[in-house]
Amino acid sequence: MRECEHGVCAPKGYKAAGIHCGIRRSQTKKDLALIVSETRAAAAAVYTCNLVKSAPIKVTKANLADGYAQAVICNSGIANTCRAEGVEMAERMCALVESAAGIPAGDVIVGSTGVIGAPLPIDCIEAGMAGLVAALGDHSADAEAAIMTTDTVPKEYAVEFEVDGTVCRMGGIAKGSGMIHPNMATMLVFLTTDCAISPAMLQKALSVNVKTTFNMVSVDGDTSTNDMVSVMANGMAGNSPIEAEGPAYNAFDAALNTVMTALCKMIAADGEGASKFLECTVSGADTYEAAALGAKSVICSSLFKAAMFGADANWGRALCAIGYSGADVDVEQVKLSFKSHAGEILVCEHGAGVAFSEEKAKEILTEKDIQILISVGTGPYSATAWGCDLTYDYVKINGDYRS
Amino acid sequence: MRECEHGVCAPKGYKAAGIHCGIRRSQTKKDLALIVSETRAAAAAVYTCNLVKSAPIKVTKANLADGYAQAVICNSGIANTCRAEGVEMAERMCALVESAAGIPAGDVIVGSTGVIGAPLPIDCIEAGMAGLVAALGDHSADAEAAIMTTDTVPKEYAVEFEVDGTVCRMGGIAKGSGMIHPNMATMLVFLTTDCAISPAMLQKALSVNVKTTFNMVSVDGDTSTNDMVSVMANGMAGNSPIEAEGPAYNAFDAALNTVMTALCKMIAADGEGASKFLECTVSGADTYEAAALGAKSVICSSLFKAAMFGADANWGRALCAIGYSGADVDVEQVKLSFKSHAGEILVCEHGAGVAFSEEKAKEILTEKDIQILISVGTGPYSATAWGCDLTYDYVKINGDYRS
Numbered sequence: 001m002r003e004c005e006h007g008v009c010a011p012k013g014y015k016a017a018g019i020h021c022g023i024r025r026s027q028t029k030k031d032l033a034l035i036v037s038e039t040r041a042a043a044a045a046v047y048t049c050n051l052v053k054s055a056p057i058k059v060t061k062a063n064l065a066d067g068y069a070q071a072v073i074c075n076s077g078i079a080n081t082c083r084a085e086g087v088e089m090a091e092r093m094c095a096l097v098e099s100a101a102g103i104p105a106g107d108v109i110v111g112s113t114g115v116i117g118a119p120l121p122i123d124c125i126e127a128g129m130a131g132l133v134a135a136l137g138d139h140s141a142d143a144e145a146a147i148m149t150t151d152t153v154p155k156e157y158a159v160e161f162e163v164d165g166t167v168c169r170m171g172g173i174a175k176g177s178g179m180i181h182p183n184m185a186t187m188l189v190f191l192t193t194d195c196a197i198s199p200a201m202l203q204k205a206l207s208v209n210v211k212t213t214f215n216m217v218s219v220d221g222d223t224s225t226n227d228m229v230s231v232m233a234n235g236m237a238g239n240s241p242i243e244a245e246g247p248a249y250n251a252f253d254a255a256l257n258t259v260m261t262a263l264c265k266m267i268a269a270d271g272e273g274a275s276k277f278l279e280c281t282v283s284g285a286d287t288y289e290a291a292a293l294g295a296k297s298v299i300c301s302s303l304f305k306a307a308m309f310g311a312d313a314n315w316g317r318a319l320c321a322i323g324y325s326g327a328d329v330d331v332e333q334v335k336l337s338f339k340s341h342a343g344e345i346l347v348c349e350h351g352a353g354v355a356f357s358e359e360k361a362k363e364i365l366t367e368k369d370i371q372i373l374i375s376v377g378t379g380p381y382s383a384t385a386w387g388c389d390l391t392y393d394y395v396k397i398n399g400d401y402r403s
Numbered sequence: 404m405r406e407c408e409h410g411v412c413a414p415k416g417y418k419a420a421g422i423h424c425g426i427r428r429s430q431t432k433k434d435l436a437l438i439v440s441e442t443r444a445a446a447a448a449v450y451t452c453n454l455v456k457s458a459p460i461k462v463t464k465a466n467l468a469d470g471y472a473q474a475v476i477c478n479s480g481i482a483n484t485c486r487a488e489g490v491e492m493a494e495r496m497c498a499l500v501e502s503a504a505g506i507p508a509g510d511v512i513v514g515s516t517g518v519i520g521a522p523l524p525i526d527c528i529e530a531g532m533a534g535l536v537a538a539l540g541d542h543s544a545d546a547e548a549a550i551m552t553t554d555t556v557p558k559e560y561a562v563e564f565e566v567d568g569t570v571c572r573m574g575g576i577a578k579g580s581g582m583i584h585p586n587m588a589t590m591l592v593f594l595t596t597d598c599a600i601s602p603a604m605l606q607k608a609l610s611v612n613v614k615t616t617f618n619m620v621s622v623d624g625d626t627s628t629n630d631m632v633s634v635m636a637n638g639m640a641g642n643s644p645i646e647a648e649g650p651a652y653n654a655f656d657a658a659l660n661t662v663m664t665a666l667c668k669m670i671a672a673d674g675e676g677a678s679k680f681l682e683c684t685v686s687g688a689d690t691y692e693a694a695a696l697g698a699k700s701v702i703c704s705s706l707f708k709a710a711m712f713g714a715d716a717n718w719g720r721a722l723c724a725i726g727y728s729g730a731d732v733d734v735e736q737v738k739l740s741f742k743s744h745a746g747e748i749l750v751c752e753h754g755a756g757v758a759f760s761e762e763k764a765k766e767i768l769t770e771k772d773i774q775i776l777i778s779v780g781t782g783p784y785s786a787t788a789w790g791c792d793l794t795y796d797y798v799k800i801n802g803d804y805r806s
Contacts, residue, residue, distance in 0.1 A: 052726030052734045052754070082722055084755045116719025117756035225723050302705065303801055310802030316519025319485055320628050323455030331455045351455070352487045353520035392795045398706050399713030 001255055007140030007156035010171035011194035012236040013038035017135035018146030021128025023077035023114075023121055030146035032125060034132050035072040035190060036101060041234035042196075043069035043109065044203035046210050048227035054079055055086030056110040057228055059094065063106050067199025069232055071103045072190050074111035074147050075125060076175070081225045082117045089120045100129040101136075109230045111188050113149055113175060116225060144173040147188055150397055151175055155266040161195075161255040163248045166239035168195035170255050172231075174263040176270075189214070189229040189263060195252055196235030197242040205253050206231055213260040216292065216385040217268050218300045231256075268386035273393030276308055280372040282322075283382035290327040290376070291383035297325030298372060299387035308370060309389035313338060313361035315347040318372060329376040336374050340367035404658055410543030410559035413574035414597035415639040416441035420538035421549030424531025426480035426517075426524055435528060436549035437535050438475040438593060439504060444637035446472035446512065447606035449613050451630035457482055458489025459513040460631055462497065466509050470602025472635055474506045475593050477514035477550050478528060479578070484628045485520045492523045503532040504539075512633045514591050516552055516578060519628060547576040550591055553800055554578055558669040564598075564658040566651045569642035571598035573658050575634075577666040579673075592617070592632040592666060598655055599638030600645040608656050609634055616663040619695065619788040620671050621703045634659075671789035676796030679711055683775040685725075686785035693730040693779070694786035700728030701775060702790035711773060712792040716741060716764035718750040721775060732779040739777050743770035 004010050016035045023031040043064055047057050056074075063069065073093050080086050090112070094105040112120065135142070144154045158171030170193035197205075210229060235241065242248045269277035280298045285291035298304055301321040307314040315336050323331055336348040342364045347356050364370075407413050419438045427434040446467055450460050459477075466472065476496050483489050493515070497508035515523065538545070547557045561574030573596035600608075613632060638644065645651045672680035683701045688694035701707055704724040710717040718739050726734055739751040745767045750759050767773075 048727075050723060050726040051732065052722050079719070082719055082751065082755050084753070116717075116723065117751065225719075225726060302797075306798050306801030309798060312802065314519075316482070316485055316628075319455050320453060320519065323453035323628060324451075329454065348485065348520065350487070352485050352489075390798055390801075392798050394705075395709050395712060395793055395795050395798060398709030398793075399715065 001159050001161040001258060004158045004160045004169060006138060006171065007144060007158055007173050008035050008171045008190060008192040009138045009140045010158035011169040011192050013194060013234050014192045015136040016140045016143040017132050017137065018139065018142030018144070019128055019132050019135055022124035023075055030142060031076050032128055032132055033074045033143040033146035034136065035143055035192065036103060036136060037070050037232055037234040039234050039236065040068050040070045040107060041232035042067060042199040042202050043230065043232045044199060044206045045109065045228055045230035046207055048225060050225045052082065052225045054081040054112060054226040055083065056080055056090040056112045057226065058087055059090040060109050060228065063094065063108060068107060069109050070107040071097050071101065072109040072111065072230065073097050074188060076147050076149050077114040078112060078118050078120045079114045079116045079226050080112040080120045083119060089122050092122055093125060096126055096129050100133045111228055113147060113188055113226050140171065140173060147173065147175040149175060150272050151270055153270050155263055155270070157259050157262040159255050159258050161251055163195055163239040163242065163251050166237055168193060168237040168239060170195065170259050172259050172263055174267055176267040188226065191231035191259060193231065193233045194235065194237040195233055196237065196239050197233045197252060201242050201249060202231060202233050205256050209253070209257050209260050213257065213264045216296060216383065217264050218296060218385070218387050264386055268388055271388035272397045273391040274388030275391050276389040277369045278308055278372065278387045278389065279384060280374065281382060281384045282374045282376060284375040284377040284379050285329065285381040286377065286379035288381045288383060290329055291381045293325045293327035294322045294329060294374065294376065295383045295385035297321040299385040302390055305387065305390035308365065309391050311362055311365035313347055313358065313365060318374065319348065319351070322374065333377045334374065336372070338364050339371040339373055340364045340369055342367050404562050404564040404661060407561045407563045407572060409541060409574065410547060410561055410576050411438050411574045411593060411595040412541045412543040413561035414572040414595050416597060416637050417595045418539040419543045419546040420535050420540065421542065421545030421547070422531055422535050422538055425527035426478055433545060433549035434479050435531055435535055436477045436546035437539065438546055438595065439506060439539060440473050440635055440637040442637050442639065443471050443473045443510060444635035445470060445600055445602040445605050446633065446635045447602060447609045448512065448631055448633035449610055451628060453628045455485065455628045457484040457515060457629040458486065458493040459483055459515045460629065461490055462493040463512050463631065466497065466511060471510060472512050473510040474500050474504065475512040475514065475633065476500050477591060479550050479552050480517040481515060481521050481523045482517045482519045482629050483515035483523045486522060492525050495525055496528060499529055499532050503536045514631055516550060516591055516629050543574065543576060550576065550578040552578060553675050554673055556673050558666055558673070560662050560665040562658050562661050564654055566598055566642040566645065566654050569640055571596060571640040571642060573598065573662050575662050575666055577670055579670040591629065594634035594662060596634065596636045597638065597640040598636055599640065599642050600636045600655060604645050604652060605634060605636050608659050612656070612660050612663050616660065616667045619699060619786065620667050621699060621788070621790050667789055671791055674791030675800045676794040677791030678794050679792040680772045681711060681775065681790045681792065682787060683777065684785060684787045685777045685779060687778040687780040687782050688732065688784040689780065689782035691784045691786060693732055694784045696728045696730035697725045697732060697777065697779065698786045698788035700724040702788040705793055708790065708793035711768065712794050714765055714768035716750055716761065716768060721777065722751065725777065736780045737777065741767050742774040742776055743767045743772055745770050
């Protein structure tokens with residue numbers, strides 16, 4: 001497997017576009033994205049588990065019930081959530097793809113992200129459709145730009161991999177910076193592949209990988225109403241379709257995991273206001289669940305996140321977070337180190353502090369990429385969670401998001 | 404029932420003191436508190452459910468196994484948590500009370516609060532004991548000052564109430580500003596009463612009331628390792644002892660609820676960095692649990708808390724928090740208003756936004772005390788949770804707490 005370029009346009013048969021249609025005030029901010037496949041593609045998605053679900057999620061669920069799709073349309077600026085007319089508006093977005101691009105409305109994945117509760121200006125979208133379709137091409141970056149909200153950097157990734165000797169590609173774009181605490185799914189992530197795979201196996205691979213990737217990211221503990229990860233597989237690579245487990249499925253699974261993990265890390269590193277990327281690995285657990293609960297709890301702790309912002313080796317807050325995580329661990333066995341490009345330092349062993357150089361710890365924690373390595377025993381399971389520090393800018397961004 | 408003064412010294416037979424013994428660097432910051440009852444008192448406590456428990460909690464649990472206590476000793480500055488010698492140090496604190504004040508070590512409630520993982524300077528405490536005992540008197544405020552850490556205001560409350568025609572009093576002191584997200588218990592709260600009540604009924608009343616009071620407060624979602632609420636009842640009011648449910652128990656229960664609720668609100672209002680006090684009530688739920696999960700989820704949402712800091716009527720974030728709370732509610736029925744001294748404004752009905760004056764909303768949310776009133780249906784249950792906004796100062800305080 002090797003990394004490649006062109007995001008969602010890396011696999012054969014996909015085009016993308018992103019334009020400014022007028023939902024966002026700034027003329028220079030793209031706000032409407034389209035991704036289309038030349039042919040109808042197997043498709044799968046996972047969605048937020050928030051009981052308050054965006055209208056586009058309801059419509060996408062219905063459209064993917066048959067396991068196929070051919071296009072993604074997504075706007076930023078307005079979430080199309082908590083509005084009486086929301087489902088009608090999301091359905092109209094799909095209908096606009098049908099009339100402008102000739103793809104059946106029932107084969108469209110639709111997404112929205114932005115302010116909850118405000119009305120979607122569907123006429124802006126309608127007016128922009130012809131230009132959007134005309135702009136379709138090798139423009140994954142434009143589509144990415146159009147789905148970003150408070151994101152500060154674009155999030156694209158693609159890989160090339162082999163299935164039964166056939167070269168396949170898979171690419172993805174993602175947005176997500178605040179209200180990031182996915183559960184079952186996350187933010188908006190659109191993946192494409194030219195690998196041939198059945199809808200059932202595609203859904204399986206997506207659902208399995210979302211647990212160890214997007215569900216292990218947290219920026220602020222808030223599970224969004226609009227979270228969605230979707231994948232389209234159009235089969236144009238020409239491999240014989242994957243319809244069961246085996247080496248071909250494993251190759252596909254590994255590629256999917258690589259792309260999803262890469263996008264996860266990009267989302268965590270670009271968390272709202274973040275100045276540092278945090279990666280917490282809990283190892284030595286008796287179950288995966290215990291390791292995952294512990295790692296995610298550390299990544300979610302406001303106190304720990306604020307300490308990382310201050311480059312303060314306040315490991316007690318990480319232990320505290322393990323303790324209330326719900327993970328069944330023997331706290332007397334916990335061992336904790338901080339690691340970065342500047343080195344590694346052990347600060348706690350057998351659940352108690354050890355003498356360490358505060359100076360060295362400060363040096364390690366002043367770096368941008370911090371690893372928190374926690375061992376909780378001698379069990380075989382480990383899990384990694386990703387997040388960011390809690391900064392003044394998080395408060396600033398969210399103290400007045402709507403204006 | 405009426406409010407009265409003197410905190411933990413309001414009931415008959417209690418003396419308190421607080422001194423600076425040298426654990427904290429600042430000479431003017433008291434760091435060691437003592438509360439004693441003239442006679443042995445029925446006693447009860449609830450503790451943190453964090454698996455990482457402070458050494459003083461382990462020792463207090465053992466000492467209260469027989470249902471009686473006569474003194475509280477508590478230091479601030481060092482949490483005495485995650486240290487191999489922690490239990491020995493906590494036991495030595497109790498032994499020091501025995502040698503200096505003549506109260507058996509096994510009748511002492513011991514508490515610590517401050518930095519996790521650092522060693523407790525027991526010699527400072529030992530050197531300070533004689534002065535601490537000599538200072539005992541009507542000094543609830545000194546004891547309160549000695550247990551405060553990042554608290555900015557003291558938290559004392561007392562009431563007078565009648566049990567079977569006998570006047571009783573109950574008082575309490577509390578500390579807690581960060582790492583506040585109690586579960587089973589909270590922060591450090593020491594309550595005293597002269598009401599005569601059996602240890603079993605005292606524990607029952609405490610356990611029941613902690614669920615609707617301290618367990619409904621959150622400052623930052625972090626459940627401390629040192630949380631504890633204890634109560635001593637020395638019976639010196641002279642009522643006939645409460646040993647079963649009935650009117651006398653109900654009067655006691657109401658007084659306990661009043662004192663605990665008052666202290667809760669003080670803790671929430673003094674949350675680390677807080678500029679606003681938030682009270683969220685969820686009503687119309689089919690179960691108390693649903694109402695409580697919903698209310699606490701709103702109070703815990705970083706995004707919602709940041710919006711309140713910015714006086715931004717971003718109600719979608721509250722709905723989002725209800726949606727991921729785990730509460731079984733019909734989101735299509737949710738109704739939400741903001742209320743303060745400046746008025747009340749309806750912003751959402753039937754799970755969707757309604758037109759409202761942004762200007763009026765801003766005026767309401769610019770006040771210091773904000774109520775978030777949420778109705779989720781026509782059920783008979785409601786619950787209230789208390790918290791505060793998320794501000795730059797929270798990040799500042801926690802970015803470098805140890806220095």
